[in-house]
Amino acid sequence: MNDVNLSSLPDMVLVDDEPVFNEPWEAQAFAMVINLHQKNAFSWSEWATALSAEIHSGEQRSYYQHWLHALENLVASKSLTTSTALVARKNEWHEAAARTPHGDPIELNR
Secondary structure, three states: OOOOOOOHHOOOOEEOOOOOOHHHHHHHHHHHHHHHHHOOOHHHHHHHHHHHHHHHOOOOOHHHHHHHHHHHHHHHHOOOHHHHHHHHHHHHHHHHHHOOOOOOOOOOOO
């Protein structure tokens, strides 16, 4: 993870200094945050503030659901995307998942 100190992330489960994920989407959300940070889309303190706000929002979510919501809010606030585009993409994923047989990879139509 190069320049990111994972031990500074709250509630991050680490094994041998690497994050542990329960689902593939968790790893993808994690990777998007790291990638956007490394591309200077936002500072690490901006990310920490966004994640902390989600964790302390009172919403009952898993850690990576908080992570995903923080990412969505931060990219929208930084005008990297729009809330409308995020909703559209979520709908595309739900539709793709509904038409995909169990066990097959979910693919979006592009």
